[in-house]
Amino acid sequence: MKRDSRLSSVLHALLHMESHGKPMTSEDLATCMSTNPVVVRRTMAGLRESGFVRSDRGPNGGWSIACDFDRVTLRDINAALGEPALFAVGNRHENPACLVEQAVNAALDDAFDAAEALLLERFATVTLAALAADFRRRFARHKSENGTKAHA
Numbered sequence: 001m002k003r004d005s006r007l008s009s010v011l012h013a014l015l016h017m018e019s020h021g022k023p024m025t026s027e028d029l030a031t032c033m034s035t036n037p038v039v040v041r042r043t044m045a046g047l048r049e050s051g052f053v054r055s056d057r058g059p060n061g062g063w064s065i066a067c068d069f070d071r072v073t074l075r076d077i078n079a080a081l082g083e084p085a086l087f088a089v090g091n092r093h094e095n096p097a098c099l100v101e102q103a104v105n106a107a108l109d110d111a112f113d114a115a116e117a118l119l120l121e122r123f124a125t126v127t128l129a130a131l132a133a134d135f136r137r138r139f140a141r142h143k144s145e146n147g148t149k150a151h152a
Contacts, residue, residue, distance in 0.1 A: 004084045009033055010043060010077055014128060015135050017053070018069060023062030050080035069132055075123035086116050 016032045017024050026037040026044070033040065044063050047053045054066040078084070089112070091105040 003088055006043065006081050006084060007074070007078055009035070010047065010081065011074070011128075011131060013040065013044070013063075014047075014052070014065065014077075015132055017063060017065055018128070018132050019135065019139075023056060023060065023064040025062040029063065046082075047077075047080055050076075052077065052080060067128075069128035072128045073124050074126045074128075074131075075120055077128075078120075078123055086119055087112060 012033055013029050016029060020028075024032075026040040029040045029044075030037040040063075044053055044055065048055060048066075052065075052067045052072065053063050055061070055063050089108075091108050092101060093105075095101055
């Protein structure tokens with residue numbers, strides 16, 4: 001099963017936008033994220049509806065940050081994405097009347113629910129500002145060792 005990487009992609013885009021300091025086009029963001037501008041526009045539209053980004057038309061237009069990085073958490077962004085499934089592991093449902101399957105599913109459901117609650121709790125403690133600060137530290141270290149590019 002393919003993993004859903006939208007949260008990671010959105011966070012990647014937001015950090016590029018914040019470090020860029022001025023609006024970025026969908027094409028610019030697509031280049032940073034190694035994806036298609038259509039995917040960027042679709043994803044950013046959802047974030048715009050949640051108030052995290054805005055878009056401006058015209059020669060100096062593009063996508064820009066519309067939120068306070070100190071107040072927005074990974075959980076907030078995950079919610080804006082529609083709270084995609086956090087785990088690729090799931091239960092089997094081939095024979096719902098089977099008592100063994102019921103017992104296994106009950107145990108797995110309890111574990112999945114506890115793990116998801118813990119992960120969402122952790123997401124609520126990580127702000128976009130903390131991610132941006134970590135990026136700036138890594139970039140400064142990388143720049144001193146290798147030059148100015150943020151991507152390998």
